[in-house]
Amino acid sequence: MENLIEIKGVRHSYRTASGPLPVLDGLDVTVPEGGFVAVVGPSGCGKSTLTRLVAGLLIPDEGTVNVHGTRITAPRSNVGMAFQNPVLLEWRTILDNVMLPLEIVPNKLTKAQGEDRARKLLALVGLEGFESKRPSELSGGMKQRASLCRALIHQPEVLILDEPFGALDAFTREDLWQTMHKVKAEEPFTGVLITHDLRESIFLADQVVVLSGRPAKTQFVMDIPDTGLRTLEDLYTPLAAERLNVLRHQIEVAQGRVAA
Amino acid sequence: MKARQVLVPLAAVVVFLVLWEALVWVMGWPNYKMASPSDLIPAYEKYWSLFLIMGWQTLWRTIVGLLLAVIFGTGLGMVMGFSRTMRDALYPLLVGFNAVPKATVVPIVALMFVGWHDFNTVLIAFMISFFPIAVSVSIGLSTLEPEYRDILRSLGASQAQVFWKIALPKTLPEFFGALKVSVTLAFIGTNLMEIVSPHGRGLGALFDSGKTNSDYPLMFAVLIALAFLGIVLYYIVVALEKIFAGWADRTV
Numbered sequence: 001m002e003n004l005i006e007i008k009g010v011r012h013s014y015r016t017a018s019g020p021l022p023v024l025d026g027l028d029v030t031v032p033e034g035g036f037v038a039v040v041g042p043s044g045c046g047k048s049t050l051t052r053l054v055a056g057l058l059i060p061d062e063g064t065v066n067v068h069g070t071r072i073t074a075p076r077s078n079v080g081m082a083f084q085n086p087v088l089l090e091w092r093t094i095l096d097n098v099m100l101p102l103e104i105v106p107n108k109l110t111k112a113q114g115e116d117r118a119r120k121l122l123a124l125v126g127l128e129g130f131e132s133k134r135p136s137e138l139s140g141g142m143k144q145r146a147s148l149c150r151a152l153i154h155q156p157e158v159l160i161l162d163e164p165f166g167a168l169d170a171f172t173r174e175d176l177w178q179t180m181h182k183v184k185a186e187e188p189f190t191g192v193l194i195t196h197d198l199r200e201s202i203f204l205a206d207q208v209v210v211l212s213g214r215p216a217k218t219q220f221v222m223d224i225p226d227t228g229l230r231t232l233e234d235l236y237t238p239l240a241a242e243r244l245n246v247l248r249h250q251i252e253v254a255q256g257r258v259a260a
Numbered sequence: 261m262k263a264r265q266v267l268v269p270l271a272a273v274v275v276f277l278v279l280w281e282a283l284v285w286v287m288g289w290p291n292y293k294m295a296s297p298s299d300l301i302p303a304y305e306k307y308w309s310l311f312l313i314m315g316w317q318t319l320w321r322t323i324v325g326l327l328l329a330v331i332f333g334t335g336l337g338m339v340m341g342f343s344r345t346m347r348d349a350l351y352p353l354l355v356g357f358n359a360v361p362k363a364t365v366v367p368i369v370a371l372m373f374v375g376w377h378d379f380n381t382v383l384i385a386f387m388i389s390f391f392p393i394a395v396s397v398s399i400g401l402s403t404l405e406p407e408y409r410d411i412l413r414s415l416g417a418s419q420a421q422v423f424w425k426i427a428l429p430k431t432l433p434e435f436f437g438a439l440k441v442s443v444t445l446a447f448i449g450t451n452l453m454e455i456v457s458p459h460g461r462g463l464g465a466l467f468d469s470g471k472t473n474s475d476y477p478l479m480f481a482v483l484i485a486l487a488f489l490g491i492v493l494y495y496i497v498v499a500l501e502k503i504f505a506g507w508a509d510r511t512v
């Protein structure tokens with residue numbers, strides 16, 4: 001399969017009051033079309049910076065970020081983003097929140113078609129009946145579901161998820177993992193998922209990338225071959241335990257707590 | 261609106277007037293010390309047409325000054341909210357300007373543009389009231405979480421789209437909070453100028469003529485009229501807030 005996202009030899013520093021802060025140094029990530037890559041790494045190592053590069057919100061000092069073979073030098077309308085903070089607009093209904101990208105991105109949908117699509121997505125993530133509610137009337141997990149719909153409404157080529165489930169309790173999180181699988185089956189996308197949760201990474205992604213401590217480079221890559229439908233029980237098999245062990249070890253290396 | 265929302269404040273006003281009347285009566289205060297509500301009725305009867313004319317003068321100049329403050333304050337707030345450099349440059353100036361007691365500026369402005377009474381009054385109302393608006397808009401914009409911006413910018417949205425779709429609506433609750441303060445300030449500004457200006461107009465001037473003629477009930481009557489106008493202006497802002505930023509009210 002063709003690589004949809006190609007990040008090669010990326011270096012980046014932030015300019016801070018106390019001089020340049022190197023954040024990324026030798027980052028390589030590739031995501032094939034339809035692939036779903038999870039990125040894990042120590043806190044503050046530069047994971048969110050990586051998402052900003054893919055979205056075109058940040059141009060790297062060195063190296064290239066390509067999407068569909070085109071070098072990214074500015075934001076393009078073909079990405080959808082969701083963060084730990086659902087950032088829904090309080091003055092809009094859930095339906096209007098989900099439809100927000102359609103007001104920005106050039107598209108061929110009429111207003112009615114856009115609304116139909118929004119309703120379909122909301123139903124897909126289990127928010128049927130909440131279309132006309134305000135964000136303040138929804139729980140944290142429901143807000144994340146709505147935020148996911150907003151990220152998908154304009155059928156982006158790339159879905160960028162920056163710890164979207166990080167603030168949720170364990171049960172809600174597992175619910176949302178299953179919703180993600182459902183969404184991926186109905187609305188295929190190419191995704192990058194930033195997470196702190198190793199179980200989440202092996203449950204959702206088909207490849208897990210471990211970044212080293214700051215400045216981050218690609219330290220380790222683990223493929224999770226597709227074996228059909230995944231269930232939560234799969235997380236309690238010996239194979240899963242072994243994968244989690246390997247990843248945990250890699251994180252400890254990245255944190256500098258143990259030698260490689 | 262429920263009957264309770266009208267009746268309760270009205271009852272409070274009646275109780276207040278009765279207590280006031282009783283206090284003056286019990287203490288046996290003369291008119292020049294403290295007029296009582298029953299003294300005010302003759303004053304209103306005698307000067308009702310003056311009250312209407314002067315009240316209108318005060319009202320429109322306050323509103324014009326306030327509108328200018330909203331336009332200028334919002335513009336200034338936007339410049340300071342979006343640009344760090346402009347914020348660093350303008351903030352000390354603005355704070356210094358605000359720190360000058362306006363009571364000292366009033367006579368200066370009155371002399372600078374002597375004879376331009378309407379202009380003077382509007383100018384002071386404006387000068388005294390734009391500060392809270394500028395500060396609230398700039399803080400609202402500069403504290404916008406970066407994720408809000410990123411959601412739209414990653415879709416290729418322009419700065420203007422980010423402003424209209426997110427930054428402006430998100431700032432509205434703080435804006436209206438500031439506007440409530442500004443209404444009161446603008447009102448004070450108008451009255452200061454009306455009182456200080458020779459041959460002024462408006463309720464402030466009426467107050468001043470009461471003072472000159474030792475017509476104490478008139479002075480108190482003006483105070484009450486001012487309070488009434490202040491309440492009306494304030495509730496106009498509250499109504500606008502309900503319409504444009506009602507979503508921010510979580511008490512219901």
Ligand SMILES: Nc1ncnc2c1ncn2[C@@H]1O[C@H](COP(=O)(O)OP(=O)(O)OP(=O)(O)O)[C@@H](O)[C@H]1O
Pocket residue numbers: 014015016021023042043044045046047048049050214
């Ligand atoms: N705009 C910025 N200016 C200066 N420094 C920044 C900026 N954004 C991030 N940083 C710094 O760069 C480093 C990497 O930030 P980034 O947000 O990419 O990390 P992260 O891996 O997403 O962290 P976390 O796991 O906490 O989400 C951090 O040390 C952060 O303090």
Ligand SMILES: [Mg+2]
Pocket residue numbers: 047048049162
């Ligand atoms: Mg982050």
